[in-house]
Amino acid sequence: MIQxxxxxxxSIFISSCSIxxxxxxxxxxxxxxxxxxxxxGMSKAEVSSILGNPLLQDNFRSDRWDYxxxxxxGRKSSKKQNLTLLFKNDQLAHIKK
Numbered sequence: 001m002i003q004x005x006x007x008x009x010x011s012i013f014i015s016s017c018s019i020x021x022x023x024x025x026x027x028x029x030x031x032x033x034x035x036x037x038x039x040x041g042m043s044k045a046e047v048s049s050i051l052g053n054p055l056l057q058d059n060f061r062s063d064r065w066d067y068x069x070x071x072x073x074g075r076k077s078s079k080k081q082n083l084t085l086l087f088k089n090d091q092l093a094h095i096k097k
Contacts, residue, residue: 027055027069042092063087
């Protein structure tokens with residue numbers, strides 16, 4: 001009887017020790033619908049109001065904004081999206097996906 005109680009207690013303890021791996025998201029999650037709203041010639045303020053502030057802004061090249069999105073679940077493969085916007089005279093000149 002004591003042996004059975006030990007086995008049940010041990011199995012309950014082992015089953016309750018499962019490791020939870022949460023999903024990690026970093027950056028700006030941008031849908032294709034949102035990206036399609038931006039067009040060449042838009043001002044930085046207009047782009048910022050649609051996409052939000054970029055994750056990376058180069059202090060030496062203020063004409064380049066980088067939107068990066070990264071997600072990972074536990075040890076599984078990760079997903080990464082990049083969107084680079086280049087401005088000229090405060091107007092959107094080029095979009096790199």
